[in-house]
Amino acid sequence: MKISIQLPRPPSRDYDITIGPLPEIKIDGKAAIITNPKVSGLHLKNLLGAVSAKELYIVTIPDGESYKTMDTIEWVLDRLFDHRLDRKSTLIAFGGGVIGDMTGFAASIFERGIDFIQVPTTLLSQVDASVGGKTGINNRFGKNLVGAFHQPRAVYIDTEWLKTLPKREFAAGVAEIVKMAVMFDAPFFEWLETHDLYDDANLEEAIARSVALKAKVVNEDEKEKGVRAVLNYGHTFAHVIENFSGYGNLLHGEAVAIGMVMANDLAIEYGFFSEEEAERVRKLLKRYDLPTEYRIEDAEAFYDQFFLDKKSHDGQITFIVPEKIGKWHMLVDPDKERVVKVLKKWQAKGEGGER
Ligand SMILES: NC(=O)c1ccc[n+]([C@@H]2O[C@H](COP(=O)([O-])OP(=O)(O)OC[C@H]3O[C@@H](n4cnc5c(N)ncnc54)[C@H](O)[C@@H]3O)[C@@H](O)[C@H]2O)c1
Ligand SMILES: [Zn+2]
Structure with missing residues (x-):
């Protein structure tokens, strides 16, 4: 099943949300999967079976809303530079809304903006956070106060991940x-x-x-x-x-x-x-x-x-x-x-x- 997002301009920002079994994801350039230990422990193997890229890295950040901070973003960006990702690279958000919001934000600012793909693994992120391009982090003044609108290139919603959701x-x-x-x-x-x-x-x-x-x-x-x-x-x-x-x-x-x-x-x-x-x-x-x-x-x-x-x-x-x-x-x-x-x-x- 596919639902199209059709943005007025530029047309290249349109993207599809695919609902159903995860298809093969082929990425031309380098890519990094951003995830946390819980999601990666449960499901990373299945994701890796579907993704191919010129070079593929995994960046794991701690689980939880309290890590949705600028410090974590800095740390993620450092890993991306360590791995020599470039402007043609793609990030893959693999987790709930916290991972999605942070991956999107990192993608929006890494070398002034690179592509990212959403693979949401919670029901909330499948129906809400992964769609619409709001990305960001929390700071001591409040939630989601810092961020950017940065639309993903694609969203893949597979209900299979939800089997392990509390x-x-x-x-x-x-x-x-x-x-x-x-x-x-x-x-x-x-x-x-x-x-x-x-x-x-x-x-x-x-x-x-x-x-x-x-x-x-x-x-x-x-x-x-x-x-x-x-x-x-x-x-x-x-x-x-x-x-x-x-x-x-x-x-x-x-x-x-x-x-x-x-x-x-x-x-x-x-x-x-x-x-x-x-x-x-x-x-x-x-x-x-x-x-x-x-x-x-x-x-x-x-x-x-x-x-x-x-x-x-x-x-x-x-x-x-x-x-x-x-x-x-x-x-x-x-x-x-x-x-x-x-x-x-x-x-x-x-x-x-x-x-
Ligand atoms: N950008 C938006 O438009 C938007 C919209 C709504 C919410 N949000 C943001 O989303 C965040 C909340 O997202 P959330 O509810 O997904 O929380 P979350 O990302 O913290 O995930 C909830 C918990 O479930 C775990 N988890 C994820 N997938 C799992 C799986 N398949 N099986 C077992 N455990 C799994 C996570 O590791 C985490 O511990 C908030 O930060 C909120 O601000 C953003
Ligand atoms: Zn909400």
């Missing part, structure tokens, strides 16, 4: 699939309600449909000047939750699941999303054991955190909320009182806690 990591990817369906595609949402993603064929179809939706958004708005912002549904809340609960306790997709339920509450407060539809979203998330409960300690403090988000401009925040399943709405600069009212429901011990 259940929680799998569910975190499902949250981003649910996000796409709620925002853009009611029939897909209904399909998700009736199909089990633990089944291989269903999973592959869900990935394809989700990636197709993301591809369409990226084709329309590569640099997030408009509709791409809709992909932040649940994320404005999730980023605050992640800040408060400390990275590592909740997976990103888990925070997004809670964030979507909060965004739905806000939409209900504004009167354009129904309790019934919100319940359907919650039920779907619960089916994959995603969290939909969270206790806000202090609604005011939680509210203040929104303004630290890099996506808040001039003291304004925009919440992406559903109008109905399959239809998004941008709630620009809503009244503080109404937002805090919603947050307070999550603060009250009984109420928020029993959701």
